[in-house]
Amino acid sequence: MENFTFYSPTFFVFGKESENQTGEYVKKFGGSKVLIHFGGSSAKKSGLLDRVEASLKKEGISFVELGGVKPNPRSGLVYEGIELCKKEKVDFILAVGGGSTIDSAKAIAAGVLYDGDFWDFYSGKPIEKALPIGTVLTIAAAGSEGSPDSVITKEEGMFKRGASGNAIRPKFSILNPALTQTLPPHQTAAGITDIMAHLYERYLTNTKEVEVTDRLIEALLLTMKHEGPRVIADPNNYEARANIMWAGMMAHNNSCGVGRSQDWNSHNIEHELSALYDCAHGAGLAVTMPAVFKYVMNHNVMRFAQVATRVWGCQMDFEHPEVTALEGINALQSFLVSLGMPKNFSELGAKEEDIPKLVEVLCRGDGRPGSITGFVTLNEDDCTKIYKMMV
Amino acid sequence: MENFTFYSPTFFVFGKESENQTGEYVKKFGGSKVLIHFGGSSAKKSGLLDRVEASLKKEGISFVELGGVKPNPRSGLVYEGIELCKKEKVDFILAVGGGSTIDSAKAIAAGVLYDGDFWDFYSGKPIEKALPIGTVLTIAAAGSEGSPDSVITKEEGMFKRGASGNAIRPKFSILNPALTQTLPPHQTAAGITDIMAHLYERYLTNTKEVEVTDRLIEALLLTMKHEGPRVIADPNNYEARANIMWAGMMAHNNSCGVGRSQDWNSHNIEHELSALYDCAHGAGLAVTMPAVFKYVMNHNVMRFAQVATRVWGCQMDFEHPEVTALEGINALQSFLVSLGMPKNFSELGAKEEDIPKLVEVLCRGDGRPGSITGFVTLNEDDCTKIYKMMV
Numbered sequence: 001m002e003n004f005t006f007y008s009p010t011f012f013v014f015g016k017e018s019e020n021q022t023g024e025y026v027k028k029f030g031g032s033k034v035l036i037h038f039g040g041s042s043a044k045k046s047g048l049l050d051r052v053e054a055s056l057k058k059e060g061i062s063f064v065e066l067g068g069v070k071p072n073p074r075s076g077l078v079y080e081g082i083e084l085c086k087k088e089k090v091d092f093i094l095a096v097g098g099g100s101t102i103d104s105a106k107a108i109a110a111g112v113l114y115d116g117d118f119w120d121f122y123s124g125k126p127i128e129k130a131l132p133i134g135t136v137l138t139i140a141a142a143g144s145e146g147s148p149d150s151v152i153t154k155e156e157g158m159f160k161r162g163a164s165g166n167a168i169r170p171k172f173s174i175l176n177p178a179l180t181q182t183l184p185p186h187q188t189a190a191g192i193t194d195i196m197a198h199l200y201e202r203y204l205t206n207t208k209e210v211e212v213t214d215r216l217i218e219a220l221l222l223t224m225k226h227e228g229p230r231v232i233a234d235p236n237n238y239e240a241r242a243n244i245m246w247a248g249m250m251a252h253n254n255s256c257g258v259g260r261s262q263d264w265n266s267h268n269i270e271h272e273l274s275a276l277y278d279c280a281h282g283a284g285l286a287v288t289m290p291a292v293f294k295y296v297m298n299h300n301v302m303r304f305a306q307v308a309t310r311v312w313g314c315q316m317d318f319e320h321p322e323v324t325a326l327e328g329i330n331a332l333q334s335f336l337v338s339l340g341m342p343k344n345f346s347e348l349g350a351k352e353e354d355i356p357k358l359v360e361v362l363c364r365g366d367g368r369p370g371s372i373t374g375f376v377t378l379n380e381d382d383c384t385k386i387y388k389m390m391v
Numbered sequence: 392m393e394n395f396t397f398y399s400p401t402f403f404v405f406g407k408e409s410e411n412q413t414g415e416y417v418k419k420f421g422g423s424k425v426l427i428h429f430g431g432s433s434a435k436k437s438g439l440l441d442r443v444e445a446s447l448k449k450e451g452i453s454f455v456e457l458g459g460v461k462p463n464p465r466s467g468l469v470y471e472g473i474e475l476c477k478k479e480k481v482d483f484i485l486a487v488g489g490g491s492t493i494d495s496a497k498a499i500a501a502g503v504l505y506d507g508d509f510w511d512f513y514s515g516k517p518i519e520k521a522l523p524i525g526t527v528l529t530i531a532a533a534g535s536e537g538s539p540d541s542v543i544t545k546e547e548g549m550f551k552r553g554a555s556g557n558a559i560r561p562k563f564s565i566l567n568p569a570l571t572q573t574l575p576p577h578q579t580a581a582g583i584t585d586i587m588a589h590l591y592e593r594y595l596t597n598t599k600e601v602e603v604t605d606r607l608i609e610a611l612l613l614t615m616k617h618e619g620p621r622v623i624a625d626p627n628n629y630e631a632r633a634n635i636m637w638a639g640m641m642a643h644n645n646s647c648g649v650g651r652s653q654d655w656n657s658h659n660i661e662h663e664l665s666a667l668y669d670c671a672h673g674a675g676l677a678v679t680m681p682a683v684f685k686y687v688m689n690h691n692v693m694r695f696a697q698v699a700t701r702v703w704g705c706q707m708d709f710e711h712p713e714v715t716a717l718e719g720i721n722a723l724q725s726f727l728v729s730l731g732m733p734k735n736f737s738e739l740g741a742k743e744e745d746i747p748k749l750v751e752v753l754c755r756g757d758g759r760p761g762s763i764t765g766f767v768t769l770n771e772d773d774c775t776k777i778y779k780m781m782v
Contacts, residue, residue, distance in 0.1 A: 001405075001406070001568075001630060001633040001634070001637075002406070003405060003406025003407060003409065004403075004405050004406060005402065005403060005404050005405065006402075006403040006405065007400075007401075007402045007403070008399060008400075009398075009399075009400035010398075011396065011397075011398045011400075012396060012397040012398070013396050014392075014394060014395050014396065014397065014649070014650065015392070015393070015394025015395060015650075016394060018394065177392075208630070209630040209631075209634070210634070211614050211617055211618060211634045212610075212611070212614045212618075212634040212635075212637050212638045212641070213637075215610035215611065215613050215614050216607060216610045216611070216641070218610060219603075219606035219607045219609060219610035220603070220606065220607075222606050223602050223603045223606050226602055227602060227603075239392060239599070239600040240600075242392040242650070243392070243600070243601070243602045243603040244603075246392075246603050246604075246649065246650070247603045250603070250607070250646065255641065255646060258405065258637065259405065259406075259633070259637070
C-alpha cells in the first residue's frame with residue numbers, strides 16, 4: 001500500500017425530510033448570506049426550493065438565487081455566480097441539485113476569493129481557499145457531495161476539466177433519498193453508471209495487495225448490482241434509493257481508493273463525449289467503460305478476472321483467466337444496458353467521423369502531451385482505437 | 392434505512408515513517424503545549440517516543456509526558472492526567488499507543504475542560520468540549536483513532552463504561568503499519584478479533600434492507616479473514632499489516648454502521664470479563680461472540696446464514712438455514728482459535744463461580760435496569776446462560 005492522507009470532514013445529514021434542516025446547518029457552519037445555486041425548474045416545481053428557503057428564513061438567513069445550471073456545467077454561469085456573490089456579499093454557497101450544480105457551486109466558491117480567472121484552478125492551480133459550501137443532493141451519481149473535486153466545461157474550446165482541493169469539500173451535505181424518487185429512469189440509470197465508474201476507476205490499480213480497498217469497492221459494486229434493477233423496476237423504492245445514495249457518496253469520498261494508484265482513463269475518454277454531444281456523463285461512461293476495459297484488459301487480466309468472479313458471479317476459468325475477465329466486462333455492459341443505458345456511439349448520439357476531433361482534444365487539448373495516463377498510458381492511436389470500438 | 396448523521400473529520404496520515412510528521416500535524420491543529428500520553432516501556436525502548444518528540448521539537452512545540460496507561464485503562468490515571476494538564480497549561484493531548492492509550496487521552500481531554508468529575512461523561516452526560524487530541528497508533532484494534540468513543544474502567548466498583556462525543560474525535564491520527572510489526576502474536580490476534588467484533592456488532596441489526604452497509608461490513612470481514620493468517624504467519628508482512636490497519640479504522644468510524652440499529656451486547660458481556668480478569672479485550676471477545684451469537688441466532692437466522700455464506704464461504708442449506716447459520720458461527724470461532732485466541736473460560740482465565748458476580752455488574756451495575764439491550768434484549772437469566780456456554 002502506498003502512503004496516503006485521508007480527510008473527509010463533511011457533515012452528512014441523511015434521511016427523510018432532512019432538507020428541512022438546511023438552515024440549521026448553514027448557521028452551524030457560519031453562513032449568514034447565502035447564494036442558492038440550482039439547475040432547472042424541477043427544484044422550484046417540486047417545492048424543494050420552497051422548503052429549503054423556508055428553513056433558511058426560519059434561521060434568519062438571507063439569500064439570493066442563481067438557477068440555470070445545466071448538465072456538464074459551463075464556465076459562463078460560474079463567472080456570473082462569482083460576480084453575483086461579490087455584489088451581494090455572499091458568505092456561503094448552497095448547491096441544491098446534483099453533481100453539476102455542486103461542481104458549479106464549488107467553482108463559484110473558489111472563484112469569489114480569487115483575484116484571477118477561476119479557470120486557473122481547472123488548469124492545475126491548487127485551490128487553497130473558498131467560501132464554505134453546503135449541498136442538498138437531488139441525484140445519486142457524481143459523489144460531489146462528499147468529494148474535493150469539481151468538473152467544469154470551458155465554453156471557449158469546450159474543454160471539460162477538473163479541479164480539486166479540500167477547500168471546496170462541502171461543510172455539510174443533506175441527502176434525502178426520497179428527493180431522487182421523481183428522477184426519470186434514464187437519469188437514475190446514468191447516476192448508477194457514474195457511481196460504478198467511480199468504483200472501477202479505483203479498482204484498476206497498479207498497486208499490489210490492496211485487499212481492503214479491493215473488498216470495499218466490490219462491496220459497493222455488489223450493492224449497485226442488487227439495488228439498480230430494484231430502483232428501475234420501482235422508482236419509489238425508498239430503501240433501494242437510500243442504499244444507492246450512500247453507496248454513491250462512499251464510492252467517491254476516496255475511503256475505498258486510498259493507498260493505491262487509480263485509473264480515470266474512462267472518465268477522461270468520456271468527458272470529450274459529454275462535452276461535444278452534451279449527453280449524460282453516465283450514459284457516456286456506459287459506452288466508454290466496456291471499450292476501455294477490453295482494450296487494457298491484458299495489462300492485468302487477473303484484476304479483471306477478480307472483479308468478474310467476486311462481483312459478477314462468473315466461474316473462474318483457471319486455465320484461461322482471460323475468458324473470465326472478458327465475461328466480467330460483458331456482464332457489466334449487459335447490466336448497464338438492462339438499466340436502459342446506451343451501448344454504442346449511435347445510441348449515444350455520437351458520430352464516427354468526429355473521432356479525430358475527440359482524440360485531438362482528449363490527448364492534446366489544454367496542454368496535454370499527446371497521451372492520457374492511468375492504469376495504462378494511452379496515446380492518440382490507442383484512443384482512436386478505443387473510440388472506434390464504441391461505434 | 393433509518394435517518395442518520397455521519398461525521399468523521401479526523402485527518403488520517405497513513406504509511407511508513409508517518410510518525411515523523413507528528414509535530415507538523417500538532418501545529419496544524421493548534422497545539423503549542425502537549426501532553427504525550429503513552430502506555431508501557433515499549434514506546435520508549437522502540438525509539439518511537441524519541442522520534443515523536445524530535446518531530447515536536449522541530450516545530451518548536453513543548454511537551455510533558457504521562458506514561459503508564461494499562462490495557463483496560465483506569466480512572467486513576469485519567470484524574471492524574473487532568474491535574475497534570477491543568478498544572479502545565481497543556482493545550483493538546485497526543486496519545487502514542489493503542490486503543491487504551493487513546494481512550495485514556497480522550498477522557499483526559501474532556502476532563503480538563505470540565506469542572507465536575509470526568510466520570511459523569513461515562514455515566515451518560517454528553518461530552519460537549521474537550522482539548523484537541525492527536526494519535527500515533529501502535530496497534531490495529533479498537534478503532535479509537537477514528538471514533539468519537541472512549542471506554543474507561545472506574546476502579547471503585549470496577550465498572551467498565553463508555554462515553555462518546557464528536558468533541559473527543561481525534562483531530563489527526565497517524566497510522567504507520569510498520570509500528571505494529573513488533574507486537575506479540577497474541578496482541579495482534581486480539582486486535583484482529585476486536586476489529587471483527589466491531590463489524591459483527593454492526594451486522595446484527597434489526598433494520599431491514601441495509602444492503603450497502605451489510606456489504607461494506609462483509610468486505611472488511613473478508614479482509615480480516617484473508618490478512619489475519621498472513622500476519623500471524625509473518626509478523627513483518629507490511630502489506631497485511633496495512634490492510635488490517637485501514638480496515639480497523641473503517642470498521643469503527645461508523646461509515647459501515649450508519650442508518651441501522653446495532654448490537655453491542657457482545658462488547659457489554661465481554662467488558663465484565665476484561666474488567667474482572669484484566670484479559671485482553673479481543674481475547675474476551677473471542678470467547679464471548681460465539682456464545683452470544685448461538686444464543687441469539689434464532690432471532691434472525693437469515694442474518695447469520697447471510698454472513699456464513701458471504702464471508703465464511705459456507706454453502707447455503709436452503710431447507711435448513713439454521714444449519715448454515717451455525718456453521719458460520721463455528722467458522723468464526725475456528726478462525727479466531729487458529730489465530731491463537733482462547734475458546735473458553737479456562738483458556739481466558741475466567742472462573743465459572745464468578746458468573747453471578749459478572750451478571751450482577753453487567754445487568755445491574757451503575758444503574759442498569761436488570762438487562763442489556765441490542766440485537767436482542769438480554770436479562771440476567773439470559774446473560775447467566777450465555778456466560779455458562781463459555782465455560
